[in-house]
Amino acid sequence: MNFLATVALSLAMSTDAFAVAISKGAAIQKPNLRQALRxxxxxxxxEGITPMIGWAVGQAASRYVExxxxxxAFGMLLVLGALMIRESFSKEDESEVTADHQSFALLxxxxxxxxxxxxxxxxxxxFINANIYVTAAAIGACTFLMVTIGVMLGRALGTLIGKRAELIGGMVLILIGCTILYEHLAGAA
Structure with a gap:
């Protein structure tokens, strides 16, 4: 795989995380750069580890993963999105939601x-004998950058979105899950 293909793949792989990061940044009460970097x-x-796991599984039996x-992905995003939507209607004051409230496990x-x-x-x-280490590192680095930017962008949008940032974030997660499912089913047809 050449440099341009690796960059394009890295950007494509980070778009879902970028969309989620914007909603995370909007839902968190004024995240700072340190929190966005975290x-x-x-x-x-x-995002850097998962392609290596897939590559290892692909060496043995990729058809099961595919x-x-x-x-x-659809199930996980649907559940996480539904939890975010439910949380958006909770009585918790928005000012109590901080970046520290975002647990490592949830993230x-x-x-x-x-x-x-x-x-x-x-x-x-x-199957194409690509250098998985270079590709995975590029995907991870691109995702790191895109998510950090997304959280900070979400911070700016948070004041515009207000209390419904988690509702929008939950809907974004469900939409991403539905898109993944649709793209696969449309491609199989």
Whole structure:
């Protein structure tokens, strides 16, 4: 895989995480750069690891990953989106939601949900003998950058969006999950 293809793939793999990061930044009460970097690092590391897992699985049996990746991603994003939507209607005061309120576990699960497609990409890269280490590092670095920017962009949009940032974020997660499922089913037809 050449440099341009690696960059394009890295950008494509980071778009889901970028969309989620904007909603995270809007939902968090004024995240600072340190907090945005933390969230970016969590998403970037996960997004960098999943293609390597997919590549390893692809070496053995990629058809199993490709058969279920879209359903796994859809299910995880649907559940996370529904939880965010439910949370948006809770009586908790918005001023209590801080970046520290965003637990590592919740961020990691969200990162995994948005990176399931990268696992399938890793599986497909096993068949073309691409350098998975370079590709995974590029995907992780791009995701780190895009998520950090997304959180800070979400911070700016948060004042415009107000209390419904989590509602919008939940709907974005569900929409991403539906898009993943639709793209797979449309491609199979």
């Amino acid at each position: 969230i970016g690092l969590i998403f970037g590391v996960i 058969q279920w990746d879209h359903w796994i 990691a699960v969200t990162g995994i949900a948005t990176s399931i497609d990268a696992m399938a990409v890793g599986a497909s890269l096993a």
